[in-house]
Amino acid sequence: MSTLNVVYVEPERILAEVDEFAGELSAKGVPWSIQVRGEVDPELRNLAAGYGMTSAEASPLLLWDAELLPTLSTGLPLGAQVRRVPGAEWEVLAAAMAAGFGAPRAVVDQLIQPALLDAPGVTGYVLEVNGESVATGHNIRIGDHVLMLGGSVPAQHRGNGYYRALVAARLREAVADGAHYAISENSPMSRPLFESLGARQFETLIHLTAS
Structure with missing residues (x-):
């Protein structure tokens, strides 16, 4: 990519x-x-x-402030639970991301490694419903900022509030760990969700690619 x-x-x-x-x-x-x-x-x-x-692709960088923490829902969809994924269980997260992004497993395996998930400041998450991983995400803490990456939900599970619940849980945990700001590079699909949680665009990221 x-x-x-x-x-x-x-x-x-x-x-x-x-x-x-x-x-x-x-x-x-x-x-x-x-x-x-x-x-x-x-x-x-x-x-x-x-x-x-010669082709320029723009994507927004959104910023969320911890002062918005009281506005986040603490509820989860019926039968759902959020949990951290340690390095020893990296294949759980890799399989869920491959399904959520519709990407080849071999590609995702290059991004999700045990050493990454166990690195300081890095946390992998899944939201599970009745034991099935239906949403994924990563938090990367740097000082009082947290970078939110790797969000995915398989097509058949979208529209059920799973990703919203996972993002809210990740934000709450980041604040509890000492973060004050969250940054996310958003797609057209995820941007409305983040903005509904109070995130606002503060900059634009440009990718110059082959046309």
């Missing part, structure tokens, strides 16, 4: 360094992109075009 293999560019970038990393990644023979926060300046756009990266 081009959005997972990225050259990430800070606003105060050195163009020669961006070019060096872009050249290294382009030689890998995998889909990739140049990721930028905010506007893409002409010099960077020209550099990207030299690698065939």
Whole structure:
């Protein structure tokens, strides 16, 4: 996936360094992109075009503040429970994510590893209904911020409030662990849910990809 293999560019970038990393990644023979926060300046756009990266895909970065904690529901759908997934059970989370994203299991297995789930600040979650994992997510704590990733629900289980309940539970746990802000890069499907919980867009993430 081009959005997972990225050259990430800070606003105060050195163009020669961006070019060096872009050249290294382009030689890998995998889909990739140049990721930028905010506007893409002409010099960077020209550099990207030299690698065939002429398409710009924008996605919102949403921010949630812990002051909204009292507004979160503490209830769960009937028969549901939320639990953390340790590294020893990584295959449970990998199988659930593959089903939720409709992605090949071999691809997901590269993203979900025991060492990742047991790393400091990283927590994997599943919401289970009668023993079946029907929603997934990751929290990554950095200081008083938590990055929320990996949200998925299989098509046949959508519309039942499972992901909403899981997001609320993850936010409550993050605040209990000391986080004050939550950040999420959202798709058109998940954005309305996060905004209904009080999250607001604070920046745009641009992926420059091959057209």
